[in-house]
Amino acid sequence: MSMSRRTLMAGGVLAGPVLASAPGLAGAASAAGAPAADLSGVYRYGLGEATVTALHEGGVKRPLDASFVRNAPLPEVQGALAQAFLPTDTLPITFTPLLLTLGGKRVLVDAGFADQGPPGTGGTLRGLALAGVDPGSVDAVVISHFHPDHILGLKRKDGTPTFPNAQVLVPEPEWRFWTEDGRVANPPEALKANVGAVQKTFGSGLKVERYAWDKEVLPGLTALGTPGHTPGHTSFRLESGGRRLIIASDITNHPALFVRHPDWSALFDMDADQARATRHKTLAMLADERVPVAFYHAPFPAAGHIAKAGGTYEFVPLQWGLGLG
Template identity: 45%
Template sequence: MELTRRHALAGAAALAATPLLPNTPAKAVAPLADKQAPSFYRYKVGDIQVNAVFDGTTTFDLTDSFVLNAKKDEVNAALDKAFLPKDKMTLLFTPLAINTGGKTVVIDTGMGGAAYASSKGMHGQFATNLTAAGIDPKSVDMVVISHFHGDHINGLLTADNQLAFPNAEVLVPATEWKYFMDDGEMSRAPEGRMQTVFKNARRVLEAGLKKKATPYEWGKEVAPGLLAVESIGHTPGHTSYVLSSGSDKVFIQSDVTNHPALFVVNPNWRAFFDQDPAQAETTRRKVYDMLVAEKMRVQGFHYPFPGLGNIVKEGSGYRVVPAQWSPVI
C-alpha cells in the first residue's frame, strides 16, 4: 500500500509540473446555449414505438399543505435525500405519442400553447417537441386523456384556442366525463382549486371538443394494444393504461404518483391535488405491488424525463430504477 501511495504522489507531482495542453490561445469560442435541445425519447414495447415527449416543468414554493399528512420539514428531508432543492417543488410533465396498429395515438397533452407563452417556455413544450420528433399534430389519429387536470388536457388547444390535433378523435374516461360535466357536482365543489379544475375542464372540452369527445370504459382497449385501467383517487375517473405488444408490456401510470422522490418512496403521503387522498393511496399501493410482482416497466407522467423505469420494494415504500438510456430503438 505504501508503494502505491508513493507512486501516486510521484505521478501527481509530474502532472502538476507538466502542462496538459500547449499554451496557445483558443481560436474560437462557442457561444453559450440558452436552451436545451428538443426533448423526446423513443423506445419499443414489442412492435409498438413509444415516443416520450417532454412538456416541461413548473416550480413553486413548498408549503405546509403540499403533502397533507407530512410536515414541511419531512418533505424537505425527502427532497434533500434526492439531491433536490429544499423549500421548492418542481413538477415535470411527459405526455406520450405511440405508433400502434397503423395509428398515431397521443396520451395526454401537457400544459398547452398558452402556458408556453406565459411560462416563457418552461412548460407547454409538447407541441414543439412533438414536431421536433417528426410527428405532425395534424397526423395524430387519436388523443387519449387520462383525467381532466390542466396539465393533461390544456394541450388539446393551441395558444389561440384552436384544436391542437384537428384530425384526431378525442377519447376521455366515461366516469371522468360524467363527473366533470355534471352541473350538480360542479355546484357542490369547494371554492378555490376544485372550482378552478371544473371551470378549466369545461373551458377546454367545450372549445370545439364536446361533439368530438368519445367516452371510454375501463377494462377495454381504447386503441390497439392500449388497455384502460381504473386507478381512481387522484380524480373520480382517473385512468392508467397497460400498453402491450406480444409478451412485452409497460404500465402508463398517469398520476398514480407525482414526483417519485416523494410519493413513490412514501406511498402513504397524500398530495393536496389528490381529490380522494385515501383512495389514491390505496390505488398507489395496489398498482405498485403489482408492478413489483410482475416486474413490469412503468412510464411516469411526472417522473424525471424520459420517465421510464421499474419499481422495486424498499422498506415501507418503493423506489424507481430508471431504465438505461439506449442510443438505438
C-alpha cells in the same frame, strides 16, 4: 370518498434521443436563440411492435410548504428531497405526455398545455416537431383525467384544436364527474377553476368519445381504473409483442416523495384515502411483476421500473440508450 374542500383544491428495444431525424435542427435552434438543452426533450423506446416517444412538456418549480404533503411534517418531506439530491425549498414538477405508434396509428396520451401553460411549458409541440410529427397527423389523444396539465393542450389559446384530426378519448367516470349538471351550474368554490377549464376545453370543436375502464381504448391499449387523484383518474396497459408497459399517469407526483413514501398524500389528490390505496396496489403490482412503468411527473423521460426497497419502493429510471430492457 374523503373529499375535503382543501383536498379538492388541490420485444425489441429502440431507444435514444430523437435528434438524427432532424437534420440542421441544432443550427436552427441556435439561430432562434433556443438553448441547446431544448433538443433533449424527446426520447423514443420500443415495446414489442409499438414505439413510445416521451415528450418533455416542460416543468415548474413549486415553492415547497407544509401544504404540499398533507399528512407528513415539512421537515420529513424536506429530508426525503435532500436524500434524493433535490432542493428542499422548491419541488420540480415535470410533465411528460407520450406519443404511441401503435397498429399504424399515432396516439398521444395526455396533451400537456400547448400555449396555455405557465412559463417553462409547451414543449410537447416542440417535441413533436423534433420527432417529425405534424399535430394534424395524430390520430387520437387519450386523456387520463381532467386536470389542466393533461387537457389544456387539446386547444390553443385562440380555441382552435391543437390536433385537428384526432379523436379525443376520455374516461367515462371522469367525464361524468366534471360535467354533471349541478356541478357545472353551481360548482363548489374549490372546483370552479377546474370546472371552467373542462368547459373551455370540451365545450365545442373536439371529436370526443368516452371510454370505459377495463376495456381496450384502442387495440393494444387498455384503460385501468386508478381513482383517487381524481374520481375518474385512469392508467393504461400498453401491450405489444408479448411486452407490457403500465402508463400510470398521476398515481404519484414526484417519485422521490410518493414512491418512497406511498402513504403520503399530495395536495392534488382529491380523495386522499382512495389515492393511497390505488398507489399501494399499483406499486405492489409493478414491483411483483417487474412490469415497466411510465409516469407523468417523474423526471424525464419518466419511465423505468419499481423495486422493493426496505419495506417500501424505489423508482429505478430506465437506462439512457437501453430503453426498458
